[in-house]
Amino acid sequence: MTELTDDAGFLLSRASGLVARATNAALAEHGLRVRHYSVLVLACGAAEGMSQRDLACRLGLDPSQVVQLVDELADAGLVERRPSATDRRTKLVAGTPLGQRVRRQAARRATRGQQRPLGCLNEEEQATLRALLSRVVDSAG
Amino acid sequence: MTELTDDAGFLLSRASGLVARATNAALAEHGLRVRHYSVLVLACGAAEGMSQRDLACRLGLDPSQVVQLVDELADAGLVERRPSATDRRTKLVAGTPLGQRVRRQAARRATRGQQRPLGCLNEEEQATLRALLSRVVDSAG
DNA sequence: CCTCAATGATTGACAAGCTCCACGATATCG
DNA sequence: CGATATCGTGGAGCTTGTCAATCATTGAGG
Numbered sequence: 001m002t003e004l005t006d007d008a009g010f011l012l013s014r015a016s017g018l019v020a021r022a023t024n025a026a027l028a029e030h031g032l033r034v035r036h037y038s039v040l041v042l043a044c045g046a047a048e049g050m051s052q053r054d055l056a057c058r059l060g061l062d063p064s065q066v067v068q069l070v071d072e073l074a075d076a077g078l079v080e081r082r083p084s085a086t087d088r089r090t091k092l093v094a095g096t097p098l099g100q101r102v103r104r105q106a107a108r109r110a111t112r113g114q115q116r117p118l119g120c121l122n123e124e125e126q127a128t129l130r131a132l133l134s135r136v137v138d139s140a141g
Numbered sequence: 142m143t144e145l146t147d148d149a150g151f152l153l154s155r156a157s158g159l160v161a162r163a164t165n166a167a168l169a170e171h172g173l174r175v176r177h178y179s180v181l182v183l184a185c186g187a188a189e190g191m192s193q194r195d196l197a198c199r200l201g202l203d204p205s206q207v208v209q210l211v212d213e214l215a216d217a218g219l220v221e222r223r224p225s226a227t228d229r230r231t232k233l234v235a236g237t238p239l240g241q242r243v244r245r246q247a248a249r250r251a252t253r254g255q256q257r258p259l260g261c262l263n264e265e266e267q268a269t270l271r272a273l274l275s276r277v278v279d280s281a282g
Numbered sequence: 283c284c285t286c287a288a289t290g291a292t293t294g295a296c297a298a299g300c301t302c303c304a305c306g307a308t309a310t311c312g
Numbered sequence: 313c314g315a316t317a318t319c320g321t322g323g324a325g326c327t328t329g330t331c332a333a334t335c336a337t338t339g340a341g342g
Contacts, residue, residue: 004182004199008267009160009175009255011274014201016157017300018281019150034150035328041145053290058145060155062330067292089290089337114150120280121273126149129273132266133152139261140159158329176299194319203301208321230308230319 018117026113030106031076035061037106039069040095043079044103049094051084078102159258167254171247172217176202178247180210181236184220185244190235192225219243 004010023034032040038059042050052070056063070093073079078099081091095103118126145151164175173181179200183191193211197204211234214220219240222232236244259267 003186004179005275005278006271007179007182007251008259008271008274009157009164009251010179011271011278012153012157012160013175015274015277016150016153017201018277019153023150033327034154038145038148038151041148045144051290052292060158061328063291064293064331065329087290087338091291110148110150117277117281118149120276125273128269130147130149130152132262132270132273133149133156134146135261136156136159136258137146137152140258174298192319193321202299204320205302205322206300228309228319232320 015117019114022113022116023110026109027106029109030102032102032106034110035059035065035069036073037103037110039066039073039093040078040099040103040106043073043093044095044100046094049082049092051090051092053090055093073099156258160255163254163257164251167250168247170250171243173243173247175251176200176206177210177214178244178251180207180214180234181219181240181244181247184214184234185236185241187235190223190233192231192233194231196234214240 020034023037027033027037039055042055042058050058052066053063055061055070056066059066061069070079070081074081077096079093079095082094084090084092121129161175164178168174168178180196183196183199191199193207194204196202196211197207200207202210211220211222215222218237220234220236223235225231225233262270
């Protein structure tokens with residue numbers, strides 16, 4: 001790795017930072033950051049809600065981080081913790097009607113914001129990028 | 142962005158974290174982390190050394206972070222700060238002979254470590270990934 | 283049925299990173 | 313010369329990432 005511009009790790013870190021910053025800026029109007037948004041998307045995506053443990057696993061976060069994120073989303077009225085019917089330990093995090101609406105609006109803004117750093121790639125190239133990254137992420141479990 | 146697994150920002154963040162962690166583990170034997178390694182690579186790559194401002198710009202870091210990274214590398218004897226011949230404000234960070242050797246060893250380890258998360262992509266796919274990311278990073282200035 | 287290890291959520295502590303702001307030294311432009 | 317900008321540096325504050333400990337609950341095995 002003689003050239004830093006050829007280092008996949010460096011490029012990933014840099015690109016990730018750029019996109020995260022742009023997305024955060026786009027979501028700021030909703031008072032959200034990418035981390036909250038990710039939780040909101042997952043919570044709204046599962047009809048019955050998703051356990052915090054599953055959230056942590058899917059997001060690659062420590063469970064203790066999920067606690068706080070869900071706290072803040074719940075304070076904002078975007079998600080709620082429901083008891084599980086089968087396990088009294090787990091709390092299912094589900095999007096409220098308000099959360100669903102905010103998620104749709106935020107999704108549009110986030111997608112638009114990402115195009116600032118990602119706009120230099122056409123739609124097909126972006127799809128290729130997502131496909132490659134998906135494989136990397138999935139293969140990690 | 143109905144599915145989080147289709148969100149470029151999320152995928153980038155996740156993949157970046159995976160690779161960074163693997164690289165850090167690989168570099169730990171040298172007492173380095175990716176951030177130090179990046180500085181070392183750039184410092185060793187420029188014959189006359191590189192100003193800290195340029196380092197910050199190239200790495201996308203705040204100049205104040207570069208100060209500390211260079212401090213630690215200099216303490217380890219891997220780089221040194223040289224006065225600029227044309228501007229007494231700037232300090233040119235250049236790799237020492239030891240730094241050059243460590244950089245070569247670290248490069249091999251880092252590349253190998255990255256293959257743990259990136260190994261699921263063949264060589265051509267990794268090249269495609271790097272090319273796409275390069276364009277995103279470069280287009281940001 | 284009872285014990286015991288494992289699990290889910292939570293809290294608190296701590297290191298690592300990032301961002302901003304301010305300052306001293308120097309450079310540059312008018 | 314004087315105003316303004318730049319470079320390196322230090323420090324404050326916030327966000328993240330990681331870890332250990334705790335409590336309630338579950339599930340398995342005796």
